[in-house]
């Protein structure tokens with residue numbers, strides 16, 4: 001299994017609703033500029049820095065009009081306009097398009113994570129290839145974890161802030177990042193099975209876990225944060241400058 005190629009798959013078909021500011025044009029976050037360069041281009045360049053990645057396939061929405069320009073001139077990179085309604089659909093479609101060979105590995109990385117350090121990417125590949133099994137970058141939870149209370153019914157005024165219902169044990173909890181690296185055939189089977197059984201999967205690992213496989217947890221990096229909220233872009237500009 002470890003002799004196959006590593007193909008990076010970049011889901012980039014989202015609209016970035018949570019990152020929108022009401023006073024700014026509604027541009028998907030992967031096309032916003034960070035220090036003059038589009039988020040998506042930065043993400044693909046971070047993947048291309050690893051010579052073991054044979055190709056990068058960026059999966060965009062069928063009506064996407066921006067990716068070709070943003071990715072112009074990048075080596076080993078192609079764009080697949082077959083993104084779906086959910087992230088899982090987009091990844092599944094990417095696994096069905098293009099030339100996949102027996103033994104290939106799929107390394108799935110969010111377009112919205114442009115700060116991926118090469119050391120973390122190499123660590124994931126080294127660990128998974130040495131073990132001959134899939135895994136993901138993740139960070140152990142470092143803070144105390146709270147669950148918020150349901151809003152109280154009948155209150156006459158809105159509360160100043162949500163309140164705490166419980167403090168949860170954090171031992172053994174990790175926050176999943178991407179890339180997530182799996183044998184491509186295993187990942188396709190996992191995503192298809194999850195879809196058919198109606199299982200909601202928010203990352204590749206959770207689909208594979210449903211096959212009773214335990215992915216490896218490989219330490220990620222703070223700089224590999226996902227751009228989700230408006231303020232995240234300011235943080236990322238500071239990281240990369």
Ligand SMILES: Nc1ccn([C@@H]2O[C@H](COP(=O)(O)OP(=O)(O)OP(=O)(O)O)[C@@H](O)[C@H]2O)c(=O)n1
Nearest residue numbers: 011012013014015016017018085086087111112
């Ligand atoms: N139908 C979708 C939805 C998401 N993504 C991609 O999945 C990654 C991580 O998802 P998320 O941060 O949730 O992105 P969005 O769905 O764009 O954000 P939001 O939920 O705020 O709209 C992003 O690179 C996004 O482009 C995708 O390819 N196809």
Ligand SMILES: C[C@](O)(CO)[C@H](O)COP(=O)(O)O
Nearest residue numbers: 087110176177178202203226
């Ligand atoms: C895959 C992921 O990046 C792992 O943290 C994340 O779940 C994707 O974002 P979403 O908000 O769940 O779509």
